[in-house]
Amino acid sequence: MIELIPPAYILIAAAILIGLTRGYLRTAIVLGAPLLTLVAIWLIPDGVVTTFSFLGYQIEPLEGSPLRRLFATIFALMAFGGGLYAFRQAHWYELAAAYAYAAGAVGVSFAGDLITFFVYWEFMALFSTIVVWCGGTSSARAAGIRYAIMHLLGGIILKVGILGVVISTGSVDVRPMLATDFSTWMILIGLLINAAAPPVSAWLSDAYPEASPTGSVFLSAFTTKTAVLALIMLFPGEPILIGVGLYMVVYGIIYALLENDARRILAYSIINQVGFMVCAVGIGTQMALNGAAAHAFAHIIYKALLFMSAGAVIYRTGKGKCTELGGLFRTMPLTAACGIIGALAISGFPLTSGFTTKTMISQAAADQSLVTVYFLLAAASAGVFLHAGIKFPWFVFFQRDSGLRPKDAPWNMSAAMVLFSLLCLLIGIFPQLLYNFLPYPVEYQAYKAGKVLFYLQLLLFSGLAFFLLLPLMRRTLTISLDTDWLWRVVLNRVADAGYEALATTGSIMETGVSKALAGFHEITGRYFRPKQKEDREQQGIFAQTWSIGATALWIAVLLTGYMLVYFI
Amino acid sequence: MSDQQKEEHWLVRPDTIRLLWKVFIAILALTVLAQLVIGVKGYFGVDGWFGFGAAFGFLSCLIMVVVAKGLGFVLKRDEDYYREQTCDD
Numbered sequence: 001m002i003e004l005i006p007p008a009y010i011l012i013a014a015a016i017l018i019g020l021t022r023g024y025l026r027t028a029i030v031l032g033a034p035l036l037t038l039v040a041i042w043l044i045p046d047g048v049v050t051t052f053s054f055l056g057y058q059i060e061p062l063e064g065s066p067l068r069r070l071f072a073t074i075f076a077l078m079a080f081g082g083g084l085y086a087f088r089q090a091h092w093y094e095l096a097a098a099y100a101y102a103a104g105a106v107g108v109s110f111a112g113d114l115i116t117f118f119v120y121w122e123f124m125a126l127f128s129t130i131v132v133w134c135g136g137t138s139s140a141r142a143a144g145i146r147y148a149i150m151h152l153l154g155g156i157i158l159k160v161g162i163l164g165v166v167i168s169t170g171s172v173d174v175r176p177m178l179a180t181d182f183s184t185w186m187i188l189i190g191l192l193i194n195a196a197a198p199p200v201s202a203w204l205s206d207a208y209p210e211a212s213p214t215g216s217v218f219l220s221a222f223t224t225k226t227a228v229l230a231l232i233m234l235f236p237g238e239p240i241l242i243g244v245g246l247y248m249v250v251y252g253i254i255y256a257l258l259e260n261d262a263r264r265i266l267a268y269s270i271i272n273q274v275g276f277m278v279c280a281v282g283i284g285t286q287m288a289l290n291g292a293a294a295h296a297f298a299h300i301i302y303k304a305l306l307f308m309s310a311g312a313v314i315y316r317t318g319k320g321k322c323t324e325l326g327g328l329f330r331t332m333p334l335t336a337a338c339g340i341i342g343a344l345a346i347s348g349f350p351l352t353s354g355f356t357t358k359t360m361i362s363q364a365a366a367d368q369s370l371v372t373v374y375f376l377l378a379a380a381s382a383g384v385f386l387h388a389g390i391k392f393p394w395f396v397f398f399q400r401d402s403g404l405r406p407k408d409a410p411w412n413m414s415a416a417m418v419l420f421s422l423l424c425l426l427i428g429i430f431p432q433l434l435y436n437f438l439p440y441p442v443e444y445q446a447y448k449a450g451k452v453l454f455y456l457q458l459l460l461f462s463g464l465a466f467f468l469l470l471p472l473m474r475r476t477l478t479i480s481l482d483t484d485w486l487w488r489v490v491l492n493r494v495a496d497a498g499y500e501a502l503a504t505t506g507s508i509m510e511t512g513v514s515k516a517l518a519g520f521h522e523i524t525g526r527y528f529r530p531k532q533k534e535d536r537e538q539q540g541i542f543a544q545t546w547s548i549g550a551t552a553l554w555i556a557v558l559l560t561g562y563m564l565v566y567f568i
Numbered sequence: 569m570s571d572q573q574k575e576e577h578w579l580v581r582p583d584t585i586r587l588l589w590k591v592f593i594a595i596l597a598l599t600v601l602a603q604l605v606i607g608v609k610g611y612f613g614v615d616g617w618f619g620f621g622a623a624f625g626f627l628s629c630l631i632m633v634v635v636a637k638g639l640g641f642v643l644k645r646d647e648d649y650y651r652e653q654t655c656d657d
Binding site for chain 1: 577579580592595596599600602603606607608609610611612615619620621622623624625626628629630632633634635636637639640642643644645646647649650653654
């Protein structure tokens with residue numbers, strides 16, 4: 001029966017077949033598999049679909065719900081957009097890894113029990129690491145290793161938590177909980193590591209910009225948003241998430257403002273945007289959870305679009321830093337236009353998807369009378385326009401004339417960008433299309449004259465602030481220290497110091513040992529050393545050649561001694 | 569119009585940029601003045617004040633840029649910082 005095919009299996013099969021096929025057949029698989037996955041996703045009814053027993057636990061690899069279908073849908077759409085963007089430029093192994101990575105995200109979406117959930121979760125960690133490595137440079141390899149260590153660590157913490165919960169409750173069901181004891185805290189921490197929450201947010205901005213121009217498009221979509229889905233399913237209304245989310249929102253803006261690398265600016269703004277969602281999950285009302293889900297959906301599209309636009313620039317020019325770029329609108333008008341649409345969408349400009357989804361989160365904060373949260377989110381919306389909405393397109397496509405005159409993006413990259421731009425506008429102009437699929441019924445009017453006017457004032461005056469403060473934002477050839485300094489430098493120093501201490505102890509011991517050996521050598525040498533003098537007279541007592549008679553005498557003495565000892 | 573100006577893309581000519589600034593300022597003024605006609609229903613009173621969105625947006629950006637600039641003095645390092653930190657031993 002067709003409805004029993006788990007959607008993740010289709011993408012896994014595609015990942016394998018991508019490696020085995022060539023030419024048009026591979027293209028057909030790359031573009032066809034995500035569409036097939038979409039069909040499979042929409043055939044899954046609500047509730048647990050399949051179940052079997054494993055080690056005495058009830059495993060539910062497929063459980064449907066509107067929320068799960070929504071996330072799986074955007075993951076499959078993302079695989080299609082990413083595949084279209086990448087299939088002519090990326091290596092086959094990068095495409096295969098990216099599809100396996102997407103399969104992990106779809107698998108997590110439908111996981112009805114914590115064991116299946118964990119397996120797909122680690123599946124994602126594994127294949128996303130490979131996508132980072134496909135960057136191909138030595139810094140990509142190093143960043144990939146740091147990325148893998150962080151995610152394996154997060155996986156272990158999550159595993160500890162899951163085991164604790166399973167032991168204390170006896171059930172492996174995925175169901176809402178609160179961080180009240182050790183096990184639930186471990187699960188929450190494990191999930192938050194993947195959401196790039198503090199204090200380990202740095203893994204994201206460290207790894208994603210090191211991937212290939214096509215790889216970072218895939219990376220931008222899955223890991224953090226699966227974490228948001230997991231938080232909605234496991235920790236709705238967990239108050240600590242409000243604080244964590246607000247921190248991420250501000251952190252993303254400040255670091256993006258300091259950044260010079262175009263893709264790293266976008267990476268920081270992922271953390272900023274995921275902060276909005278994490279905060280919404282913390283608020284936990286139906287409106288807030290709808291907002292988190294809708295914003296994740298819209299975010300995947302416009303963030304991938306921004307990474308596509310940056311990727312096309314890097315693909316054509318080989319450069320990714322604001323200080324090297326500028327003036328590209330002349331020869332890359334389509335890439336610039338799509339980049340600007342993505343930038344407007346992330347800023348939540350009216351008529352784009354960001355406006356119709358992000359304002360739901362603000363509305364939820366206002367409904368709960370969370371004054372500080374509401375105003376911080378409003379300030380952050382202004383900040384997003386500042387750091388991503390204007391800064392990214394301005395420094396890449398306008399600013400000064402860098403003298404670069406690259407061709408516009410290849411046709412498949414352009415097609416993917418146009419498709420995602422249209423989706424940004426579609427959700428912005430007809431928000432009901434998305435609202436119909438949200439987990440809870442929506443009674444929210446995105447477009448009210450007063451609200452639109454408020455956001456227009458907020459955003460346009462942020463724009464004014466940007467251009468007036470431009471002298472303060474001159475790009476420099478720098479990076480910004482983050483908490484990863486602790487393990488990339490301090491831990492390295494500690495390790496070096498450890499090696500040094502070991503080496504010193506070793507050399508002290510070595511000197512001692514070699515002195516002792518020398519002494520021993522001296523003593524033994526007196527008896528055994530066959531050192532020859534100039535007159536060939538031999539030195540060591542036992543090293544001298546003896547006559548046969550003397551040897552026979554000594555053997556007789558030894559045998560007599562032996563017999564005496566034996567009989568006594 | 570000088571030859572050099574002709575060679576430049578129309579969008580980056582000083583005349584165009586001046587015009588864009590004028591249009592931009594006109595739009596800014598319009599969004600604030602529109603509040604005389606369209607009432608902004610604030611959630612907490614203060615956000616319904618005249619021009620609140622404009623002032624709030626501008627000031628938050630100002631604060632964020634200044635804070636980022638200040639933190640930059642502490643946090644910014646040369647691009648090769650990590651390579652130097654790990655390779656020179």
